[in-house]
Amino acid sequence: MANEPPKSSILLRGGTVLTHDKDDHVVVLRDTDVLIRNDIIEHVGENIDPPSSSTQVIDCKGKIVSPGFVDTHHHLWQTQLKGRHAEQGLVAYMYSGNMMSYAYKPEDTYWGQLSGCLEAIHAGTTTVLDHAHCVYTPDHATSALQATIDSGIRAVFGYTVATRMARWDQAQCVPEQDLVPEWAVQQLGDLLENHNNAASLVEIGMGFDLWFLPKDMVLGMFQTLRQKGLRLVTSHVARNAFMGLHSHVQLLQSYDLLRTPYPPSESSASMPYLLLSHCNGISHEDMSTLATTGTPISSTPGSESQMGMGFPVGLDPALKAQESAHVSLGVDCHTNDPSSILLQARMLLQLTRVQKNARIGAEGKYPSENVTGTSEEAFNLATIRGARCLGLGDAIGSIEAGKKADLVVFDAAGSVGMLSAIEYDPVVAIVRFSEAADIEHVIVNGVLRKRGGKLVATDISLDKKGPMEWKETAEQVRRSQRDIQQRIDGLSLQKARETLLGMYHTDTSRLVDAE
Structure with missing residues (x-):
C-alpha cells in the first residue's frame, strides 16, 4: 500500500x-x-x-x-538490595529482601526495576516473567511497569501486591490486614483492559501466593480478571518446613487451575493458567500431576541451592515425571546471583550431574564414561522450552x-x-x-x-529525563540505594523476623542454622 x-x-x-x-x-x-x-x-x-x-x-x-534467552521467574525491582542476600537463606531473605519494598518509594521502584531489566538484557535475556511483588501502592505498580516498558525488554509483568506492613520501625513490625486491597484489583483490571493487546511488548500478568484465602474468592477474582485479559498467573510452590509440608499441587488441582500454557490469542479459556516457580521437594505424585496437566515450572538453581529449598527441578532422568514436564529457567533474585539465564542453565546441568553421580557412588560404584544431561538440553530450557512455558513458543x-x-x-x-x-x-x-x-x-x-x-x-520517561546512558542510570540507582538504606536503618529486622514467622505459622523448632 x-x-x-x-x-x-x-x-x-x-x-x-x-x-x-x-x-x-x-x-x-x-x-x-x-x-x-x-x-x-x-x-x-x-x-x-x-x-x-x-x-x-x-x-x-x-x-x-x-x-534470545527466556527467564521465567525474576524479581526485577530488587537491584538496590544486591549483595545483601549472598550469604542468606530463605528465611533471612524473606524479611530483609522480600518485605523490603516497604523502604522503597515509587521512584526507587522505577530505578530498581529499570536496572534489573537492563542487567538481564546485558546477559542476553530478551523475555522475562517478572513476579513483581513490589506493588505497595498504585504508584509503585505504575513506576515498575513504566520502567519495564522503558527498558525495551519483552516481559510478562506479574502484578503482585507486596507483603505490606502497616507500621514498621525499631519498636514494631505490624502487618497490613488487607491482603488483596480493592485498589489493587481495580488497578490490575484497568491495566489488563488498557494494556494487553497484540502490539504490547509488555503483557500484564499476575503473581499470587495467597492460597489460604477462600476458594470462591480466589476463583471469582481469577475469572473476573480473565475476562479482562489475564492469561498468566505465577506462584511460588515448594514443600519444606518453612514454606509448608502440605501439597499445593493437590489444592491447585482441586481448583482445576492446572493446565497447559496457552498463547495470548486464546479467547476460549475461562481461567488463566499457572506457572509455578521452584517446585522443590514436592512428591513424585505431584510432579506427575504437573507433567500430565502440562503445568509449566520455573527452576531457579542458584537461589534454590543457596536458600535450602531443595534440589532444582529440571534435567534428572531419575525423576521420570520430569521427562514430560514443562520446565524452564529463572534467575529469581539478582540480589544473590547475576541475571544470567546461561549461568542458571550451567548450574542446573552440573547440579544434576552431582546428584546422579552421588547416587551411583552411594551404591559403591563409579560413573563410567557418560554424564547426565547435555548442553543442548540446558540450552533448550533457556530458549524454546522457556518460551513454551510462557505460551509464546510460536512467537x-x-x-x-x-x-x-x-x-x-x-x-x-x-x-x-x-x-x-x-x-x-x-x-x-x-x-x-x-x-x-x-x-x-x-x-x-x-x-x-x-x-x-x-x-x-x-529513553527514561521518569520526569521526562530522556535518553540516558548506562553510567548515568547506574548513578541514579546508587543514589536511590543510599536513600533506601537510610530508611532500612530505621527498621528492626528482628521484629520483622518475628512477624514473618508468625505470618507463616512456622514451627521454629524446625529451623536450624546451616553453619
Whole structure:
C-alpha cells in the first residue's frame, strides 16, 4: 500500500546461526544470514541481499547468533538490595529482601526495576516473567511497569501486591490486614483492559501466593480478571518446613487451575493458567500431576541451592515425571546471583550431574564414561522450552522465519573463554564457556538494545529525563540505594523476623542454622 510505513531492517551477515528442528535438536547453520524486518525474522539463509540502502548490515563472521534467552521467574525491582542476600537463606531473605519494598518509594521502584531489566538484557535475556511483588501502592505498580516498558525488554509483568506492613520501625513490625486491597484489583483490571493487546511488548500478568484465602474468592477474582485479559498467573510452590509440608499441587488441582500454557490469542479459556516457580521437594505424585496437566515450572538453581529449598527441578532422568514436564529457567533474585539465564542453565546441568553421580557412588560404584544431561538440553530450557512455558513458543524461543526478532549475538572469535570450544560445538561453547561480556549484540523485537558490547541509551520517561546512558542510570540507582538504606536503618529486622514467622505459622523448632 502506498501509505504503508517504511520497514526498518537489520541483516546479520555470515554468522553461525543456531536453529531448531521439529524435535528441538539444535541445527547449526554456518556462514548464514538472518534478515530482520521491523520486529520479525523475515528470512534465514545464505547470501541474502540487503532489502534497501538503509538496511543496517552487521558482520557476524566469527560470531554465534542465538535465540534470545527466556527467564521465567525474576524479581526485577530488587537491584538496590544486591549483595545483601549472598550469604542468606530463605528465611533471612524473606524479611530483609522480600518485605523490603516497604523502604522503597515509587521512584526507587522505577530505578530498581529499570536496572534489573537492563542487567538481564546485558546477559542476553530478551523475555522475562517478572513476579513483581513490589506493588505497595498504585504508584509503585505504575513506576515498575513504566520502567519495564522503558527498558525495551519483552516481559510478562506479574502484578503482585507486596507483603505490606502497616507500621514498621525499631519498636514494631505490624502487618497490613488487607491482603488483596480493592485498589489493587481495580488497578490490575484497568491495566489488563488498557494494556494487553497484540502490539504490547509488555503483557500484564499476575503473581499470587495467597492460597489460604477462600476458594470462591480466589476463583471469582481469577475469572473476573480473565475476562479482562489475564492469561498468566505465577506462584511460588515448594514443600519444606518453612514454606509448608502440605501439597499445593493437590489444592491447585482441586481448583482445576492446572493446565497447559496457552498463547495470548486464546479467547476460549475461562481461567488463566499457572506457572509455578521452584517446585522443590514436592512428591513424585505431584510432579506427575504437573507433567500430565502440562503445568509449566520455573527452576531457579542458584537461589534454590543457596536458600535450602531443595534440589532444582529440571534435567534428572531419575525423576521420570520430569521427562514430560514443562520446565524452564529463572534467575529469581539478582540480589544473590547475576541475571544470567546461561549461568542458571550451567548450574542446573552440573547440579544434576552431582546428584546422579552421588547416587551411583552411594551404591559403591563409579560413573563410567557418560554424564547426565547435555548442553543442548540446558540450552533448550533457556530458549524454546522457556518460551513454551510462557505460551509464546510460536512467537519466540527459536530462530525461524515469521518469529519475533529476539536474538543474541556472541563474539565467539573475540572471546577468551570460548576459544576452541566454538570450533568443537557452538552450543557447548555458549552453555559452558560464555560470559555476558561475550555478548556483542542483543536484539529485542527487532531493536538493538545492546550494541558492540554495550547497552544502548535508554529513553527514561521518569520526569521526562530522556535518553540516558548506562553510567548515568547506574548513578541514579546508587543514589536511590543510599536513600533506601537510610530508611532500612530505621527498621528492626528482628521484629520483622518475628512477624514473618508468625505470618507463616512456622514451627521454629524446625529451623536450624546451616553453619
